[in-house]
Each structure stands twice: as C-alpha cells, then as structure tokens.
Amino acid sequence: MNTFTCRRVTACLVFVLLSGAFSAEVTAAEPFGWRVGPTAWSFKEFTFFEAIDKTASIGMSCIEAFEGQPVMPDSDAKITPDLPDDIHAQIRAKLEQAKVALTSIYIHDIPGDEAGCRRVFEFVKKLGAAIIVSEPAPEALDMVEHCCNEYAIRVALHNHPEGRSRYWHPDEVMRVCAGRGPRIGACGDTGHWIRSGLNPAEMFRILGKRLLTVHLKDLDAPAMEARDVPWGQGCGDLESALRVLVELRITPALFGIEYEADWENNLLQIEACGKWFTETATKLAAEVNREDPLFVGWAAADITPPRPVALVGQYGTRISEGALDPLTLTALVLETRGPEQQHGQAVLISCDLCFVDRSIVDRLRAVLRERLPELDARNLVISATHTHDGPGLDDATFEGVYDTSGAPDVMSASEYGAFFVDKAAGAVAEAWAGRAPAGMSWALGHAVVGINRRVQYFDGSTVMYGDTSRPDFKSFEGSADPGLPLLFFWTPEKTLTGVVVNLPCPSQETESLMQLSADFWHETRQELKRRLGDDVFVLAQCAAAGDISPHRTFRKAAEEAMLQRKGVTCRQEIARRIANAVDEVLPGAEANITYALPLRHVILDLDLPEKEPPSPPFVKTDSVHPAEFHALRIGDIAMATFPFEYYLDYSLRIQARARAILTFTVQLANGQSGYLPTAEAIQGGGYSAENYLVTPEGGQQIVDETVATLNALWP
Template identity: 40%
Template sequence: MKITTAVCAFRAGLVLAGLTAFGVAPAVSASELHAGAAVVGITPDRPVALSGQMHTRISREVASPVVAAALALESRDGEKVLDQAILVACDLVAIPHPVLDKARVHVRRRIPGFDDRKLILSATHTHTAPVVEEGNYEIPKDGVVQPGEYIAFLAERVADAAVQAWEARKPSKVGWGLGHAVIAQNRRSVYADGRAVMYGPTEKADFRGIEGPEDQGVEVLFVWDAEGKLRATAVNVACPAQEVEGESSLNADFWHQIREALHAKHGADLVVLGWTGAAGDQSPHLMYRKRAEDRMRALRRRSRLEELAARVVAAWEEAYEGARQEQVAGAPLVHKVDRLELPLRIVTEADAASAAAKVEELSRNPAHRRLMLWHQDVVDRRRKQEAGSTSPYTMELHVLRLGDVAIATNPFELYTQYGIQMKARSRALQTFLIQLAGPGSYLPTEPAVRGGGYSAIAESNEVGPEGGQVLSDRTVELINALWPE
C-alpha cells in the first residue's frame, strides 16, 4: 500500500523537576524531556469498507488522506529514564483491542526498553475511515481491502509512526494554551413528553430544548526546538470529526483542513495530533439557526469543513499567542497506567424483548447485518446476565502529567458532562481529555438514559451512568495525586 511519511526531530535542552513516585510530591533533580514526532499515511491503495454507519459503504475515492500522527515523550535524569509515553492520534472511528495489541507487539519488537503499555492510540472518530473490525459488515470479496488485511496494515503503520517519533526524539521545550471555538453542538433534542432524540428536529411544537452542555474550549499542546521552531502540536476539541459522516469516500473530515491550514502558516513539517475530547453527545451538525449559519458561510465562501477548520485554527492561534511566550524548560513528565473495572449497564427484560424482535425482523436481509448484530448483542448480554456469567467492563486508563497540564484517556464516546466534571475537579492548570483511546461504545448520563434514544439505550451502551461516575471519580483521583496539596 502506498503511503507517505514525515518525521520531525526536536532539539532543545531543558531541566526538569521529576516526580519520583505516584502520589508523592515532586523531587527536584536535573533532568531533560526528550520529544519526537512523526506522521504516516494509513490510507489503503484500494477501495475499502467504511466504518461509522449501520450499512455497508465502499469507498469510491480518497477525498482526503487519513493519517496516524505520533508524539513520543521521554524524561531522563542523565542516562536514567524517568518516564515515557508515545501517543498516536489516528483518523479512525475507534481503536479496537486487536489494533492496539498488534501495534504494541510491533513496538515491543522495534523499540527495546520501551514499556509498550505506554503506547496510547486514539481515534478522531471520522465516520469515513476504513473498517477496523471483522464480521460487522457484508463486504464484497473482490477488489476491496478486507478488514483483516487492513488491520494488519494499520498496526504496522501505527508502529512505524511510533518508532519514527521515538527515534527522532531530542531534548525539547513544551507549552500549553487555551482558545475557544464553536464547532460542537449537543445533538440530543428533548421533547415535551421527556423523550430525547439524537438529531431530533428542533422546529417541532413540542421541542423543549437541548439535553446537555457543550464544551467549546480548545486545549492545545506545543513542542518547540532549541531555535524556537514549532515542531508538533496536539489540538484537543470536544467534538467528533463527523461532518461528512455519510459519504462513500475516505475522508479525515475537518482534521484534514485543520492540518492544511496550520501547515500553510507554520510549515509542512509541523506534526498535528487531533485529540477528541469527551463528546459522546456532541456533533458538528447544526441543531438550530441553520439558515443563518448557512447564509454566513455562503457569504464567506467556505464549505462546512472549511468553516469548522477556520474556527479551530483561530482558537489554536489564540492559544499559541499566549503559549509561545512561555516555552517551558522544567516540565515534569509522569505517566500512570491504571486498569479500571466498571459496572456493566443492566439489560432489562424489556430491553432484551425489544432487541429480539428487531433481530428477527432484520435477520431476513443480509444487508442489515450490522444493525442486526447491534441488537443481537443486547439479547446475548441479557442471557449472560441471567446466567450470572457477566464480568465488569475492564478498561485501560492513562493519566499523564506534563508540566502544568494533565492528559487523561478513556475508551468511550463519553458524554460531555463527564468531561466537564473531570476538568472542573482537576488540580491541573489545564486538563486534556482524549476519548476513543479504545473500542468505543457510548457512555451516557442518567438524564440521557431516562430520555432514551440512540446513544443512550442498551444497544448503545456497555457501561451506564454508574460506571461513568466511577470513571470520572477515578480519573480525577489519579490526576490530583500528581498535584498533591
């Protein structure tokens, strides 16, 4: 498969105050932060099935390339390694376990001494990226890349990005900033009878409001070389990349336009990582003021993707204006990996009966395989529940301290309310949250479950609000232990 590769090395000396133990106050020691970055293409050279919808779509063209961008971090005290991390942001809908496992095998083999548990993969959640799970869709055998083939290719390419970033690492300076951009809207409409509907029409007489909050902050991380040249940036927005989600072309969605705009101003070798924040109930799709928004966009002669990118880039520049004045030499790096067990969402008898009826209806048509399996999973979960053979949902939780900022991950499409809770309770100056560092599934709030609808019903959730609160509390606990009072 044909791909392109760009690698960036960082050159800047600094002294760090390292944290010697989790939950223990920083111990001052002479140390350095070494950083490197790389980006590789993950676009296949043949048509591929696209993920993100309940029906099969085969790509007809490449509207924009999909990539994996990596940032490698390592803190050292002389020759002694204090801590390390490699974060890889991928233009994908999610990160299934086989993809992460295979990538870690490659990295373990190719980077001696690196703790492969500290390789983090996350997805931008574009709905126009290749399928990365087998068995969900009816996919033609001829002329189309099969999921297993693409997964093997993807794991190698992700490892390439990680290895190239690791090999490019040099002493570096870092900084952080905050801007604001209106790109996400809560996508759940609430009606007079209490129902909630994803993308429900807002012009109806019984429309009563939007269910939850939005987070319009744009958290930005920067890495510079010794001469003050910007080499890498991570941009964290609480919005999935799904403006063009229904198309039949490969497309990185608004991240492609963001990268192109930043490259035009700051150089083509700038590595840009797209980090999706807690955004399970968010979308770039307009919920109200649609005609006014469309008119203004037409007057500015922008496509919808260009409009979204322009807003994010303006927020990025706002953050950069401040952060470039404080290029930090002295930022500790600490990376903790926690294995967290969350209670499963209970599948009621009514949930299972409704799902079984839909399975019977959908199973008559192979074209509905993806949707049928979605409902079948609820039936299977109910059977396990009744048999007493269920186990808690086990997830990998990463929490990093880099200077004054915290970075925390989760595998879900996490409702924004949880993200707001974590950021508000965090002792860090800024808190970056990266969702879909794993296989996905929505994690809703209690009001959303009461309202029902897609993303808040049993089919959409492996874990419910009880587990969401456990996740939120544990994330805050781990973050705050890195900033002891």
C-alpha cells in the same frame, strides 16, 4: 508468612518542640491530600473533650474517636450508641469550637442483626463520622455493607496482632472483602503488623484501594512487647510504606497517630510524629514534582488503505470509491530524562479512523516491544478522531454487519488492521529515533465547533438530531464546550515543531460519504500548516464528546447562508475557527516555553459495572473487565483517556475537580467500548442512550478514579 526484619533508625529527635509551633504546617493541606491527626486512643487516660483540646493545641485538625471514652470532665457520659441527643450536640459544638474534624470512630464490634447494626450506624451518623473502624465477624458483613450503603458510611476492618484478631493479616481482609463494594475496606495498623512480623509497606501493597484509613505506628522492635517510638525512629521503615501509597495513589481518610506509650504525657511525641509526617510527605511530593529535561520526537504516516474498504460508522454497507482526502496517523513521543536513569515516557498517536480496537492496540504493542525494547509499550496512547468515512481494523468487530460479498476486491478489516499496525509501528519507530531536546507550552483557545446533538422535548423524551421546530421543543439535553486545549512543542531555538489540538467534537461533518475522508481534520491540518509551516505536525485529539456533533439542529438556514456568503464549506469554516484560535494564543504560548518538566504516566485498569441486561451497539465492543485508562501529567497540564464515546458532562466533572491548570480528555483511546451516557440521557432515551455497555454509575466511577489519580500527580 512474610517475615519482617527490623530496620532501626539510629538518628534521634530531640524533643524541644514548642507547643503550637507545628500549627502552621498541619493546618495547611498536606501533600497528596493526606491528613494526619491523633486517635483519641492515644489520650485514653483523658476525656474526649480533653483529647480534642490536646489535638488543637498542637495545631492538628483531625481526630478519631473510640467507643467507651468518657465524653467530658464531671460527666458520666461515655461515647456509646446510648449517648443522648444533648450530649451529641455538645460534642459537635466542641469539635466546631476547636476546629477539629471527627474523621472516624473505633467501635470494636458491629452486630450482624439488623436492629443492632442500625443502632451503631445511627449513632455514628449523629456523631458525623464518615468511617467506622471495627472488627466485625465475617458473617455480619452482609448486613454491615447494607448499612454502609444506606447511611453512606464506610467500615474499615482493623487488625490487631496475630492470635488476637481474625484480620491480623491483609489476606484475610481481602478475602472477606472480595465481591463487596468500595465502602468496606481496611484500617491498616502498622504497629500490630510489625508485632506480627509483617512489613507495613508490603501490607499496604496487598490492601491497595481497600485501604480506607491508617493507624500509623513505629516500634522499637518487631516483637509483641515492643514499645512505640516517634515515627521514623523505629524499625517500621514508614517512609517506604508511604512511598507505596504514593505509587498506588491511595489517600486514606486519616493517618491516625496512635501512640501507645507515655499515656499521660505523650503530646510531644505525637507532635514529633506529625512533624516527621509533613517533612516526609513534602519530600515525596518533591520527587513527584521533579522537573527533568524534555525530549520529543514526531512522525506522520499516510494510512489511506490501498484498496476499497467497507466504511465504518453507519448501519448500511458503504464500499469506498477512492479517497476524497488522505487518512493520516500522527505520532508524538515524549520522554524526560532524570537522574539515575529515571525516564518518563508517553507515546501519543492520533489517527483518522472511527475507532481503534483493543486487539489492534495489543498487536501494535507486541510489535513495539520487539522493535523498541527500551520503550515501555504500555505507555502507548492511541486514539481516533472518529471519522465515519474510514475503514475498520478487525473482522471480529463487524461480523454480520457489513456485507462485502459483492465486492471481491475489498480489503477486509483485518487485512487493513495488519496494514495499519505496520504503518503505526513505523511512525512510532521514526518518532522514537528522532527524539531531541525540546520545550513545551500550553494554551487554552476557543472555537465553536461541536454542539449537543440530543434534542429534548417537554415530555422528557430526547431524540438525536431531533426537530427543533416542533412546538414541544424544550432544549438541548447536555452541555457544549467551546474550549480548545492546545500543547505546543518547540526546539531549543524556539522553532515550533508540532501542536496537539484537543477538540471536544468528532470529525463527522460529512459523515455519509462513499469516499475515504478525514473529514474536517483534513482542512484543519492544511490550514494550520499553511499558517504555522508545512513541516509542523498536527496531532488531533477528540476530547470527550459522546453526545456532541458539528451538525447544527437550529438556525440551520442562517448557518448555511453565512457559509455561502464566505464562500466556504462547513469543513473549511471549522478549520478556519480552529486555526484562528491557535493564532490567537500562539504568542503567549511562545513566551511561556519550559524545557524541563514533570512527566508522569499512570495506567489504570478498571472493572466497570455493565447494564443489565446488556444492550451493546451494533458492532462488537471491547470488554470492560477491565477497561484501560491513562492519566498523565505533562508539566502543568493533565491528560486523561477513555475507551468510550464518553458524554461531555463526565469530562466537565473531571476538568472541574482536577488540580491541574488545564486538563485534556481523550475519548476512544486504546479501545472502543461504545457510548457511555449519563443518567439524564438514559431517562430521555434515544440513540446513544439506549444501546450502551457501561452504566452511569460506571461513568461516575471513571470520573472519581481519574480525578483521584490525576490529583495524586499534583501533591
């Protein structure tokens, strides 16, 4: 068992707070989206209505109820499942009048029989609470979870001290939650952990994402007979506990102030707890927002294979007949250097390939760990522009797909993979060695390049690149995004060194060639270098675009005629549009350079639900147990990566909900696990919505986890 050593805070807090003085601080959103408020148990000597009034009087706007408390003065009604509808209405009216939200309710037991369980959930639904804090028997949890899902109400398993609760230790909570969905979790009561000799910070770490809500307490000693004291004055080391939640990016529904002392006169102590909480959360947020000097290094490498290869992206075998244009890898190293050797790191790599297998990412990381031990190789983000005219990297991915037996000089995918890893490692090492003080600015341009490629008909069916001249043509299934997020990097003398171009469209304008080609990114790099300078690096990212293509499926004759009038190819036209967008925003970017910024890099390993039965694409995909995702804060902008051909609608959900002023999404990064279509796409059918690995529920899970992780970086 963990032992807990008392760390008593000797500084005392003088209770001279005026009632209501805390109001402005608490009614505003707390850092990290945290909410703090009393549990009604702190006011158990009073009615629930009086508890609401006390909560409002100190400017707090959240409360947790408990079963059995009298509802109001001069009434026999108590908060129980037998509460009549008119009393429910009065409770809701009282909460609304006081501007206090009911986040949760403590109900000690939830029956395991269906009728009894439903009775509890119906009661809580009428009250409007989103969480039940309870201690049901483990054998009741199947029915409890069934009702959780049906009523969309979560259940948080509460701990009392050792000997008084089966859930006294988080290990037992995690055991009974194993294999269950996210609506079953924990309410961590720090006071009871302290009484049991457990360290709250360590217990939060054990619970992780299972922590749904908190009863936060501080005690004067780690003993059963210990007494509550205002937060920060006891031995609970609550600041360290909150640091764990920041690190794990956990936002409980409520930090409940459950003050079990001075029952009839504890309002000032509760107010003091809230003040300490806001001050501590603000301090932790300032650390997350810390701006440190930026250092940047660039490098590029020609990754064109030296021998013929099987070209990846189509069903049929194509053996390359030379190169139409070179394949390029671009590496960007970002580092901030803060106090006490606190360094932020990110390594962004883009390459003119169809995708990069997870096996190759792992091999590259192993090489980098040996060559650059000071670099955390987990901070590597490598993505592909998704050209269909480049080689593969691992024979196992294409087993039985491409027949190269008639071409003895062909370079196998695994041979090219070794060549690629060597080139990529060299580029990262060069960029790492070239780190220098730098500035960054962002901009949002606009360039119409990609459109939705899924054509929808009136019968509900969808066909990729379908015929839009049919009389039953209805529309395009999903969205398109003309936005062009851009990152510019500068020397201290304001000389531009490179640009990151985040385009929601794969590089597939000429996707069925017999030659190696970077597709339109070759012309785009040429045009940008012509305008910006030949020594400026261009790092191309394919934003989420699983249902997007540069191919036009309507107005095709007009589009072709316009290209002929201009005397350009479609690839050249795309390059011109992107370069024009960069030109338009460049002056504003140059006027808004920052040389010190927050650089935060979080890596998520998510276990995702698969389709049953699975129907993967025609090549072997990487496992999604787990799949790797990255969430970055680079100054004012956010970046999120996915190892899928991720449908654009998911990206729009992330961008709309993220707190950052601008969010970059990057698909086919650090692996390739096929398409991830939306539910609407699956209903319509057709290519890219029939052969996939992860369900739309998994797609939304990625959205929710990504948004929560990114927003925690903007407390």
